[in-house]
Amino acid sequence: SQQGEEDPQALSIQEGENATMNCSYKTSINNLQWYRQNSGRGLVHLILIRSNEREKHSGRLRVTLDTSKKSSSLLITASRAADTASYFCATAPYGGATNKLIFGTGTLLAVQP
């Protein structure tokens, strides 16, 4: 069963605009991570936010976490055509000793030049 569900499933924006993707999950977590996948490639780790953190930044990425609502958002500012990819959230369930991640179904982002 999927832990995370991303919203929207697909997003199309113009270069320079901001892109926001949301992730909802079901159970308590140790941390939540975001990954990017370019077409035909493997996933690349973007950012990890722990359950006791509310916001984290990395370059043009901003991630928020609301554990009371069991949700997270990924904001990409000043998007570029190279940001076109699928974005996945993944959760590490609380109490999991083996760091198994449960992935959502992803948001497909298209950035138009």
Place this chain on the structure above:
Amino acid sequence: NAGVTQTPKFQVLKTGQSMTLQCAQDMNHNSMYWYRQDPGMGLRLIYYSASEGTTDKGEVPNGYNVSRLNKREFSLRLESAAPSQTSVYFCASLIRNYGYTFGSGTRLTVV
């Protein structure tokens, strides 16, 4: 500096054939994972190995076996391939408190 290496990159099998997907990491990570990715379903965990010598089932283990040969290598075996196993398979290893490093994937078609 290869990270996680998967072989082969592409494979076509006939129903009932067997094959082994290979995965190796050169980062001295303890934990390794096998996922499959199907359209609209995200990634689902098949098997994982928390450390050398241990393996455990994930969400969708049926039809698969694994072997953690040593700390570097974690292989996935399909004993009798079925069309339902047509998928893209990803191996990953864990950077503790950071995240996964993924291989580039194996695209498997079972006809």
